[in-house]
Amino acid sequence: xSFWEYVGNRHAQLLTDTYQHASAVFQCMVIATVLGVVLGVxxxxxxxxxSLATTTTATILTIPSLALIGLLIPxxxxxxxxxxxxxxxxxxxxxxxxxxxxxxxxxxxxxxxxKGIGMSRAARLFRVELPLAWPPIxxxxxxxxxxxxxxAAIAAYASGPGLGNEIFRGIASLGSANALNQVLSGTVGIVxxxxxxxxxxxxxxxxxxxxxxxx
Amino acid sequence: MPETPGTxxxxxxxxxxxxxxxxxxxxxxxxxxxxxxxxxxxxxxVNMEIKAGELxxxxxxxxxxxxxxxKMINRxxxxxxxxxxxxxxxxxxxxxxxxRRKVGYAIQQSGLFPHMxxxxxxxxxxxxxxxPKAKIGSRVEEMLDLVGLDPGEFHGRYPRQLSGGQQQRVGxxxxxxxxxxxxxxxxxxxxxDPITRDHLQDELIRLQHELRKTICFVTHDFDxxxxxxxxxxxxxxxxxxxxxDTPEAILTNPTDDFVSGFVGAGAALKRLNLTRVRxxxxxxxxTAGMDDPxxxxxxxxxxxxxxxxxxxxxxxxxxxxxxxxxxxxxxxxLARAGTLxxxxxxxxxxxxxxxxxxxxxxxxxxxxxxxxxxxxxVVDMETLMNNVHELLEADRLEAAAQEPEPDEQDRPDQQxxxxxxxxxxxxxxxx
Numbered sequence: 001x002s003f004w005e006y007v008g009n010r011h012a013q014l015l016t017d018t019y020q021h022a023s024a025v026f027q028c029m030v031i032a033t034v035l036g037v038v039l040g041v042x043x044x045x046x047x048x049x050x051s052l053a054t055t056t057t058a059t060i061l062t063i064p065s066l067a068l069i070g071l072l073i074p075x076x077x078x079x080x081x082x083x084x085x086x087x088x089x090x091x092x093x094x095x096x097x098x099x100x101x102x103x104x105x106x107x108x109x110x111x112x113x114x115k116g117i118g119m120s121r122a123a124r125l126f127r128v129e130l131p132l133a134w135p136p137i138x139x140x141x142x143x144x145x146x147x148x149x150x151x152a153a154i155a156a157y158a159s160g161p162g163l164g165n166e167i168f169r170g171i172a173s174l175g176s177a178n179a180l181n182q183v184l185s186g187t188v189g190i191v192x193x194x195x196x197x198x199x200x201x202x203x204x205x206x207x208x209x210x211x212x213x214x215x
Numbered sequence: 216m217p218e219t220p221g222t223x224x225x226x227x228x229x230x231x232x233x234x235x236x237x238x239x240x241x242x243x244x245x246x247x248x249x250x251x252x253x254x255x256x257x258x259x260x261v262n263m264e265i266k267a268g269e270l271x272x273x274x275x276x277x278x279x280x281x282x283x284x285x286k287m288i289n290r291x292x293x294x295x296x297x298x299x300x301x302x303x304x305x306x307x308x309x310x311x312x313x314x315r316r317k318v319g320y321a322i323q324q325s326g327l328f329p330h331m332x333x334x335x336x337x338x339x340x341x342x343x344x345x346x347p348k349a350k351i352g353s354r355v356e357e358m359l360d361l362v363g364l365d366p367g368e369f370h371g372r373y374p375r376q377l378s379g380g381q382q383q384r385v386g387x388x389x390x391x392x393x394x395x396x397x398x399x400x401x402x403x404x405x406x407x408d409p410i411t412r413d414h415l416q417d418e419l420i421r422l423q424h425e426l427r428k429t430i431c432f433v434t435h436d437f438d439x440x441x442x443x444x445x446x447x448x449x450x451x452x453x454x455x456x457x458x459x460d461t462p463e464a465i466l467t468n469p470t471d472d473f474v475s476g477f478v479g480a481g482a483a484l485k486r487l488n489l490t491r492v493r494x495x496x497x498x499x500x501x502t503a504g505m506d507d508p509x510x511x512x513x514x515x516x517x518x519x520x521x522x523x524x525x526x527x528x529x530x531x532x533x534x535x536x537x538x539x540x541x542x543x544x545x546x547x548x549l550a551r552a553g554t555l556x557x558x559x560x561x562x563x564x565x566x567x568x569x570x571x572x573x574x575x576x577x578x579x580x581x582x583x584x585x586x587x588x589x590x591x592x593v594v595d596m597e598t599l600m601n602n603v604h605e606l607l608e609a610d611r612l613e614a615a616a617q618e619p620e621p622d623e624q625d626r627p628d629q630q631x632x633x634x635x636x637x638x639x640x641x642x643x644x645x646x
Contacts, residue, residue, distance in 0.1 A: 109322065109323070109324060109326055110326060110328060110329075112291065112322065112326070113320070113322055113326030113327075113328075114328070115291055115315070116289060116291055116315060116320035116322065116326075116399075117315060117316070117319075117320055117339060117340050117389065117390070118312050118313070118314075118315035118316035118317075118340060118343060119312070119339075119343070120312050123343070128328055131330045132328075132329070132330060210330035210331070210373075211373060212329045212330045212331065212332070212373030212374060212375060213329050213330045
């Protein structure tokens with residue numbers, strides 16, 4: 001069976017897997033973004049807290065994904081839970097780091113001006129600092145998404161959702177007729193998803209970065 | 216400044232054309248800032264009374280604490296001890312966010328938020344204090360107009376699409392948007408080129424003449440201080456006040472070596488910047504129209520006190536200087552006779568500009584013109600010399616008359632405060 005015949009035959013299953021893959025990455029990215037930005041906001045003012053947050057998230061990233069998921073299974077069981085936890089943890093580092101760098105990079109004179117014209121602490125954060133730090137934060141989100149696309153495939157090892165199932169099935173039946181097609185369709189699907197997400201981020205950037213600070 | 220020497224207090228003199236004072240007085244009492252971990256105070260026991268509607272300059276060498284003192288007024292830096300009073304309200308302990316919304320703040324390099332348009336930047340404070348939308352919209356246009364930017368053109372621009380000078384104007388517009396009685400300016404013109412700075416200073420003078428806010432202005436440029444200030448506070452280290460007085464008094468009567476060192480050389484020349492041509496007399500000069508018959512011009516030259524007449528063009532603008540000698544070579548037509556007028560000064564020019572023009576003129580005089588360039592009179596070396604002598608003499612007399620009194624900032628209280636800004640610090644025993 002050729003690759004295209006395989007895709008034609010199995011398109012229903014492939015679409016479900018693709019959808020679940022995208023959905024898992026998307027949801028984990030939302031959680032990681034919220035957590036990452038909050039962590040960044042909480043720690044950027046202090047030298048040691050900032051380094052602590054960056055180092056911790058960097059350490060998590062060095063754990064091989066297969067090992068992390070393997071470690072999570074005895075704790076939270078199989079399925080969705082270990083997938084979501086692992087993906088969220090891996091997504092944190094680029095976002096936290098870019099949030100801290102972005103917030104620290106805001107011109108202190110502007111923060112001073114914001115204070116001077118009577119903005120409260122919250123107004124300063126939401127109306128001045130975060131909007132100005134948004135371009136680097138968005139870059140962090142973009143990098144994290146690309147990374148999660150690949151890592152999400154490993155989640156199938158813990159019976160998680162997504163295109164990883166396709167790849168793992170192929171690897172398990174190496175030598176059989178459809179093994180290569182299975183691995184290939186899973187991989188190509190992930191690459192296409194990654195490209196689609198990236199296109200969406202370009203669009204989001206266009207829509208959310210104010211014209212005054214767009215590069 | 217449009218004030219004539221001798222009336223040092225512009226708010227009391229009721230200068231013609233000036234609007235009602237909209238500012239509020241500021242009093243600093245024993246204001247001190249000690250940074251934790253530093254041996255001495257950064258600002259040590261500053262006492263100062265700034266009258267409503269006055270433009271006061273803090274000037275001093277870098278690191279003298281002038282900026283720190285300014286930032287304590289809106290409590291960007293919290294004072295370690297001492298009281299701050301604005302109008303008749305003690306603001307030392309009120310919510311700093313609320314305080315800052317009532318105090319305009321303009322800084323170097325404008326501090327405009329790059330992600331907001333010009334209009335959004337200006338609208339920030341009115342929005343925070345809850346003005347209705349329509350009022351904010353019209354206020355933004357009004358403020359742009361006030362600082363000399365076309366609202367239609369600049370409304371929707373982002374700060375990076377503006378020149379440095381334009382950004383600074385928008386910065387001032389933003390600071391004034393909610394009509395605060397007090398405006399703090401921290402070296403606002405420090406980062407623009409000299410020509411733009413000069414324009415911005417002129418604009419500020421005009422603005423202040425219209426608005427009569429109470430303005431505290433920090434600079435390290437003494438010439439800027441002289442140009443702008445109603446009064447100048449010369450600060451030395453730890454914000455100690457070396458002298459707090461009018462520019463005239465500081466120039467003619469510096470209290471000590473520190474002040475005279477800071478004033479620098481050429482105090483008499485700097486004094487010339489403070490007086491305008493319209494404040495001193497101009498002399499009349501025989502004039503004739505350029506189309507007048509030759510005979511009448513000859514007759515004028517014969518009968519006149521000088522051997523020279525000034526020819527005016529049909530719009531009465533100075534056109535040519537004509538000497539008796541030129542006439543003999545004229546051969547019936549004036550077309551080639553005389554020397555063209557190449558330099559004039561307006562009535563608003565400073566005496567320094569006038570002196571410059573007189574010095575560069577071969578015959579040592581320069582024509583003074585009105586608003587549309589029409590002839591008004593002539594200034595020559597002799598009038599200038601006499602005027603400067605009189606000015607300096609008057610300054611000296613005034614300084615001598617004030618001598619026995621203690622310094623402004625040490626005077627207990629009871630200055631007659633204009634603008635009805637109420638209670639003085641006499642009852643301020645809360646500290």
